Amino acid sequence: MAPPHRQAGRVARFAGPFPPLRGSVALGVVAMAAVAAATRWRLLLVLSAAGLGVTGAPQPPNILLLLMDDMGWGDLGVYGEPSRETPNLDRMAAEGMLFPNFYTANPLCSPSRAALLTGRLPIRSGFYTTNGHARNAYTPQEIVGGIPDSELLLPELLKEAGYTSKIVGKWHLGHRPQFHPLKHGFDEWFGSPNCHFGPYDNKARPNIPVYRDWEMVGRFYEEFPINLKTGEANLTQIYLQEALDFIKRQQAAHRPFFLHWAIDATHAPVYASRPFLGTSQRGRYGDAVREIDDSVGKILHLLRDLSIAENTFVFFTSDNGAALISAPRQGGSNGPFLCGKQTTFEGGMREPAIAWWPGHIPASQVSHQLGSIMDLFTTSLSLAGLEPPRDRAIDGLDLLPTMLQGRLTDRPVFYYRGNTLMAVTRGQYKAHFWTWTNSWEEFRQGVDFCPGQNVSGVTTHSQEEHTKLPLVFHLGRDPGERFPLSIASTEYLDALRQITPVVRQHQEALVPGQPQLNVCNRAVMNWAPPGCEKLGKCLMPPESVPEKCSWPH
């Protein structure tokens, strides 16, 4: 992290061919030349490639981020899923650019979603806990925290370029009023603040509400049924309709839009609508994937039908690795990678990723760029002709030079649990400073994040400290992290010589945000969300008792 800049402005609008260089990216590894090229390109984009807005002025491209929930790297045909049931996503890749080395910022949902929308590691935005060592934490109903006002979210920034923004699906950055997505830049919301767990007994725990914009319109398992026995739910169809309607409205209004389609059918309890149930060779999880694939096909088809495909940047990815704890019936595949969601092995952190922008991104490309979910923040700003904020560390890179000119930028990947840096990848080498999946106690109770994938000395159940002698893997030769390099080898020493200064620089410059996921309180649950009174669905909150949240793993 570079020292904070002194400019007062939060966002510098792009205004000329050679603007001042942007604020820091992680470790300053972006070559100056690449940045200059990118800004020059952005000028061209704004002046020529973009369409014309309602005022006749050049209009930046629409941005459509398709974010899956617990979908794994190995779930798409194009990534080698043997049943090959994702023809639309495979076609999207054939028409665009596939990233085999694309990472989330945390192996759990809330922190990774915060990272996407802020361009920052969760340790910076506060989406972590200090309640225990190396504990993942997320945003259940009891959580008191959420996205701090001081964080600048992508839709907030895109407003300055005239974008209308909508989130469809799961928000997961806090459900108390101050955290509402419409208070953080989105203009519209249809979806839920938390996971669709349940059904709950209303007296102990309310069912999760579904919002339209400011107010709830019902609850899961009530107005929005999910049949746990059959797996039937109509939610993906509803979310699809929300997306199609929004796109049509914005196109009709000639307004650039940002649509964050954050659907959750592949998160347990996994669901699909009736026409898709029983159609997959992969069981219910595959039914959900097939419905999502079909929906993505319909969205891309609409963009073509409306003749805005060439003016709409679409990116498909997932929030974390497949939840192997729910496999095989309700969990997906991480392909050749080790373990899954909850772990900082590749299976927990590497994501499917496809960029699609006909006429701009050349077809059938595979990029070896090491990408991050946080890049979607910076790249989206770049598409809009905006600069990222300069008053804070931003971890996301602008991927446009990669996607449009095939440029590769060296950069590390940081793998965190809570405020603990578990591992770092630099080039082909990954060093684990800490390993554990979960406790022996939990493991013995059947909680297994790496079922059938135990690697002796690697997938440990006590917290193993390797900070002195990290476990190092060569991810090119050994993407499955099964063969640690010998600590006596020259290669091991060379790898550490590359990684150690990266870690030191990162840790010295790091200013952690205020942890948001430490305090829980049953009184803050979704008892009486705005709008409940109109529906007669308000529930009585219990007495307020703030407590330290317990994060077992």
Place this chain on the structure above:
Amino acid sequence: MAPPHRQAGRVARFAGPFPPLRGSVALGVVAMAAVAAATRWRLLLVLSAAGLGVTGAPQPPNILLLLMDDMGWGDLGVYGEPSRETPNLDRMAAEGMLFPNFYTANPLCSPSRAALLTGRLPIRSGFYTTNGHARNAYTPQEIVGGIPDSELLLPELLKEAGYTSKIVGKWHLGHRPQFHPLKHGFDEWFGSPNCHFGPYDNKARPNIPVYRDWEMVGRFYEEFPINLKTGEANLTQIYLQEALDFIKRQQAAHRPFFLHWAIDATHAPVYASRPFLGTSQRGRYGDAVREIDDSVGKILHLLRDLSIAENTFVFFTSDNGAALISAPRQGGSNGPFLCGKQTTFEGGMREPAIAWWPGHIPASQVSHQLGSIMDLFTTSLSLAGLEPPRDRAIDGLDLLPTMLQGRLTDRPVFYYRGNTLMAVTRGQYKAHFWTWTNSWEEFRQGVDFCPGQNVSGVTTHSQEEHTKLPLVFHLGRDPGERFPLSIASTEYLDALRQITPVVRQHQEALVPGQPQLNVCNRAVMNWAPPGCEKLGKCLMPPESVPEKCSWPH
């Protein structure tokens, strides 16, 4: 297996639109309609699609079978290899048909190669041992046996349709004079009879010879160097040149050809030529894959250059799964599948498979047909307008209806070690009757065929008999064989109800061949291959002492 037919003729040449149905295919699962359609199609092929031969008569298509050695399902970009270093093979798939469910007939080299060339399970052709229970066996230098004269090999049969046949690379069906490939139908050979293990001390064990046609032209590590330290060897380039030269010669002579390109750079000791060494992100193994990929690109390019692409059927596959025992430096990837070479888990038996025939096989297809290496025998005969032999059981299916019309044919997969039926797949269900990878004794000495992939109760090291209550997996939901179905479930019982009669029928009809891999004798090694005298490379064989071969796993 159907009862043997009484017709005397070994091969019935196709002579009309509705010939008598072919001899048995395994279990008679091919629908009559599909067979009739295939034969009608074959008529069309012979009359129209094929080119004209030197006589002006219709000429059947050339056949080019690219057989890799120990290459795994997960080694190609198109199957999800994360480094994506196989652009030519990926393009081959994009221009042709990819099979995600394609199997070898044995998880070891010799038996699987015998299966390809005979269309029959190794238990029928004799490529197995009875020296121990469920032991894999192959063709090292000491082996006394080899391909029996009674077996009919593909090149022998293709002669009847005027094909000239060449094998480039590893033969591995016996190195004694009576087993020479030119005695079994090939017209040309450049390559070796056994694996390129070594270098050996000449007094105890001769280095493996390299043959051109009838005579040896040198030995590995002598005239054909392989640098074990650097991994440098020029062999793939030599094998490539042999292929290109043969294709050009046959095209110039207007003769249909069968080229069996059985190269071995991905078998340990893994090698690549200097321009490829150090170029892969995957290390030396990846260098070998990159050189192979480049070579396949050059072969396909030549076919296009010579304008014979539309008259040349090309199929790419491998003899068995990646040898994880040599991973990560000298072994490849089996993607999401369990274990590798030597095992009857999916990682040992499922293979990469691409069919390419521009103008005939539609581009960018993925077939869910369950295919087998033995199908290449029957399919090749079909391409040549020939019928498979009727006097014996043939396990290979004709895949032309699949490749040209998208037909799917139900059929089982049998997984053998030696004469022991280890497992059977029917539809999505796989039942293991026996499991073990190797003995505890070997395992404790470091011989691990499933490194980092232990699954409790599945990857066992004692021979576990499950014949009464097989271990059953649903391969669609659980391609990695990590979650056995509960024996108390209805699904388990239903799966067994489907599989049990298939097994019974198979076993009742099975007539095992005379086992070829039981007897070893140091005197039969490659001491003095034909041609050695011209080179002054004859060695003195030791006294003949026939012994029972020892197969530890």
